Amino acid sequence: MKHTISVLVENHAGVLARVAGLFARRGFNIDSLAVGVTDDEKVSRITIVADGSDYTLEQIEKQLNKLIDVIKVKTLSPDSMVPRELILIKINCTAKQRPEILSICELFHGKISDISANSVTIEMSDSVQNINNFEELLRPYGIKEIVRTGTIAIQKGEAAVTVKN
Amino acid sequence: MTVARAMTECLKAEGISVLFGYPGAAICPFYDELYKSDIKHILVRHEVNAGHAASGYARITGKPAVCVATSGPGALNLITAIATAYMDSVPMVIITGQVNSEQIGRDVFQEADITGSAEPFVKHSYLLKRPEDTAEVFKRAFYIAGTGRRGPVLIDVPFDVQQSEIDFEYPETVDIRSYRPSTKGNGFQIKRAINVLKESKRPLICAGGGLFTGNGAALMREFAKKADIPVVSTMMGLGAMPSDSGLYFGMMGMHGKKAANYAVNQCDALFLFGARVGDRAIAAMEQRKNFTVVHIDIDPAEIGKNIEANVPIVGDITLVLEQLTEQLDAVIAEQGAFSHADWLHTLDERRGELPTEPAEKGFVNPKSFICELDRQLPAHSVVVADVGQNQIWTAANISLKDGRFLTSGGMGTMGYSLPAAIGAKCADSEACVVAVCGDGSFQMQMNEIATAVQHGINVKIIVMRNRWLGMVREVQERAYGNRLIAVSLDGSPDFTKIAEAYGIESMLVDSEESAAEGIQKMLKSDKPFLLDVAVPEFEKTIL
């Protein structure tokens, strides 16, 4: 099972190494990991998508909590979160192909971020599932490069994972 | 003042009067300040033993103990000791020297990323980059090491930082927003635990090492008595229950007592007090179902890790036991005293020991030897067992009344006993401190006799000499068709001559009579003493 875990950590050097090291050494599988600062510059958020049983998830949460620099750990429930990932995708694209690629792009609310004679770079953000679909539709044109950020997620409604609550 | 000076001031503020270490260039500014301070430095003969000595010291005092090493190889030599302490939840602060800040990452002479390499085995670590953080970092390190689930904390201090000038003031309080070790147990779970006890016909307490780190042994004894519950212990919990108590049935697990494992298999409610029930301890109950497990531990991550817990209680063992006792008292006031006479009777019938056969001429049976040692040891003793057959023989046959049993339980680190005994003796000069090891493990640590001699530390060393790496040989006999490889210790020196070379007394024990005499002589001496015990070569631990 996939789990999306939101982790607030002190914004110190070495924290990411500690978190990543813990996953490696305890044999937890990471699908993706994304880091960024929060509204409080002393606090960073690490969003981890991990694969494992409920037992594994419980151990992940508990072991993360044991790291001194970890302030809060919260597993987001799949039904009540908004998960997003950003993809940058560069594909072959001749002038002739532009209109049809543009229409796929529009359908997925993607944006052309760069264009050259024989290629186009599109940025698109959505759930992992939709990004995968988007990727598949563009594959026939010939993918030159893909860059994905890994999932970040936020809870629906007013709930928030912050230092205070 | 300099950071180096501030470091000694921090140690003084934490009540540190002795530390164990080994110097080198990168830690010299700190050593220079040690020279000027009253803190006593015990020079070990290998850094790993500075760590083990600090571990022995900390286990006796219950407070973080300190060890020191230089950068690079010095720090790296400490790693095994750090991991050993981590596995057994021993509070410890490790100070290492580091190369100059601006050279970090350039592979300069004697540079090693020690915070990185030790990361899996520390509760936390600091690379002290900003001189002005010194006091705060030390305060936090001692706080983290000595609270919650205890463990080692490492402080790595670059050479130039040690020499920097700072204004120094040691903080009185410490508050780490991301570290709030839980203290009291959840009231609802405490009630549930007592209900489990009320319903249970065959309750059992399993005493773990957490009773020592959390200072809860006395309360546990009281609780067991009031509720009339039999007690078994893990290897780390040995001594939490006095072995002459009628409620005590010995050590459980792979190498445990028959009655103890029977109790584990037949109980209908198991109360785990500060026991993480490692795989060796749990061996006996893997298939158990239909019993209720009440698990009390300071570390939530241990609850449900090795054994499923029906009633999880996270908290400080002392506080939780106080809460449990309060509820228990109320129940007793309402319903009268608890009695589990039938259950205890059933267990009593399983006590019995296999008789020990006297060894052939020229040898002494290791079990009878430990029993004889046990008879002669003063009540206030610390016995440190190494790893291997010697550990099993000692753990199974030593009885503890007012003393402690120390061993490397989680990591099973050979070479632990003598340095840990040295540390224990430094912590409690009144105690009679004995290290028991095998001839293999002795040769991993015999250099530390010099430490004992140099600093006048009166520790006793017992070498159970069977001429093999006995425990591994036993595995090869049992599981590898008796194909013995790399387990013979041929070529070993005469240990009494080693003792003589270090200038300490010793005696060869090769019969029951010489055992009694040797132990007496050893205990009478007020100096380090070595007993070279000839154990039958093919003696086993699993019969």
Ligand SMILES: Cc1ncc(C[n+]2csc(CCOP(=O)(O)OP(=O)(O)O)c2C)c(N)n1
């Ligand atoms: C540092 C280390 N290396 C290897 C082992 C594996 N090991 C476990 S018991 C043992 C044999 C110990 O031999 P000895 O010290 O002579 O004790 P005995 O078992 O004979 O009592 C070994 C090699 C270990 N536990 N620790």
